[in-house]
Structures are given as structure tokens and as C-alpha cells.
Amino acid sequence: MSYILFSMTERKAAKRHRCIWCGEHIEPGDTYSDERSVYDGEIQRMRWHPECRADAEDGWKNGADEEFMPHCAERPEPLPKAPA
Numbered sequence: 001m002s003y004i005l006f007s008m009t010e011r012k013a014a015k016r017h018r019c020i021w022c023g024e025h026i027e028p029g030d031t032y033s034d035e036r037s038v039y040d041g042e043i044q045r046m047r048w049h050p051e052c053r054a055d056a057e058d059g060w061k062n063g064a065d066e067e068f069m070p071h072c073a074e075r076p077e078p079l080p081k082a083p084a
Contacts, residue, residue, distance in 0.1 A: 003066075006036040010050075021052035023071030051076045 017026040026032045033048040055076045
């Protein structure tokens with residue numbers, strides 16, 4: 001297994017996307033993480049809800065397998081918004 005992260009950018013959606021973790025839509029105006037990487041020689045572009053990315057990272061830190069099938073997990077509760 002080889003993984004190279006090119007970029008992880010926080011964006012505001014201009015159009016609808018699908019979260020790689022939970023499979024639910026990321027709606028226009030929502031903030032999401034835009035990942036560009038290479039995994040085992042395959043270029044990937046994955047979009048994540050912030051809470052889905054946090055859930056995946058928490059699992060990986062606690063020993064979960066880093067490989068996963070797209071749309072394999074339940075969407076966790078949204079992260080609390082920072083005060084304005």
C-alpha cells in the first residue's frame with residue numbers, strides 16, 4: 001500500500017458533491033474537505049464532510065484499517081460550529 005497526499009483543502013461547495021465516507025450529499029454552501037492524493041498508483045479526489053473526516057482520522061489513530069470502501073460508514077453528528 002502506498003499513499004501520497006498532495007493536498008487537503010477546506011472549501012465551500014459551489015455545487016453538490018458526495019462525501020466519500022458516508023455517501024450523503026455535500027450541499028452548495030456547505031464546508032467540506034477536498035483531498036487530492038494517490039493511492040497504490042491511482043489518482044484520487046475525495047470530498048469529505050468535516051465530521052466524516054474527523055471520524056475516519058479518529059478511527060485510524062485508534063488502530064482501524066486505513067483502507068475503506070467508499071460510502072461505507074454512517075455520517076456522525078456534525079461538528080459544532082465555531083462562534084462567529
